[in-house]
Amino acid sequence: MSLAHQPSMWDVAEEPSLAPLAPTRHRLGRGAWVDHLPGWVRGSDAVLEVLLGDIGWRADRRQMYDREVAVPRLLRWYGRDEALPHPLLAEARETLDAHYAPELGEPFVTAGMCLYRDGRDSVAWHGDRLGRSRTQDTIVAIVSFGSPRPLLLRPVGGGETRRFPVGHGDLVVMGGSCQRTWEHCVPKTTKPVGPRVSVQFRPAGVA
Numbered sequence: 001m002s003l004a005h006q007p008s009m010w011d012v013a014e015e016p017s018l019a020p021l022a023p024t025r026h027r028l029g030r031g032a033w034v035d036h037l038p039g040w041v042r043g044s045d046a047v048l049e050v051l052l053g054d055i056g057w058r059a060d061r062r063q064m065y066d067r068e069v070a071v072p073r074l075l076r077w078y079g080r081d082e083a084l085p086h087p088l089l090a091e092a093r094e095t096l097d098a099h100y101a102p103e104l105g106e107p108f109v110t111a112g113m114c115l116y117r118d119g120r121d122s123v124a125w126h127g128d129r130l131g132r133s134r135t136q137d138t139i140v141a142i143v144s145f146g147s148p149r150p151l152l153l154r155p156v157g158g159g160e161t162r163r164f165p166v167g168h169g170d171l172v173v174m175g176g177s178c179q180r181t182w183e184h185c186v187p188k189t190t191k192p193v194g195p196r197v198s199v200q201f202r203p204a205g206v207a
Contacts, residue, residue: 016043031177041169048145074115108201119189127179130207139175141201147194
């Protein structure tokens with residue numbers, strides 16, 4: 001795959017590494033919270049180069065009313081026993097496991113990846129409510145690589161929207177009741193933006 005991207009002017013580390021995991025927690029209400037840590041992955045462009053390569057990206061289609069349409073992003077899913085495409089991602093998952101163990105009580109075992117090729121790619125408002133997260137509190141950790149895009153959150157049923165910019169090694173973690181009581185999306189944009197890869201770490205039985 002060949003997608004042009006603009007490297008970050010601030011993330012200039014030669015080798016990818018993790019900054020200390022000390023996110024800021026935002027209480028959303030209804031038992032939901034979001035942790036946000038800009039620039040958690042230093043040297044994130046080196047990881048992005050690998051993720052934009054041939055790692056098995058697929059283009060899915062879905063039924064929309066009376067017709068089938070293309071999902072506006074590329075997808076890759078890594079199961080429990082599948083090696084991740086860059087060692088920094090395995091290190092990130094282990095670090096997240098250790099940090100969130102007191103709240104989550106179990107490890108992150110899957111890694112779902114989305115490739116937003118440009119501003120036309122997006123994901124609509126939704127919550128990760130397949131499996132246990134439909135009825136139980138859980139934690140989903142997202143590490144972003146590439147051009148920043150806004151991650152928006154709003155309460156189910158309407159209310160004030162919260163905005164978190166994510167790109168170049170940023171971390172966003174959605175916890176508590178967030179998947180049930182809030183929705184999130186990455187909207188389309190007409191602005192010229194390069195590719196972004198979102199890596200979502202989840203515990204077993206959450207999708």
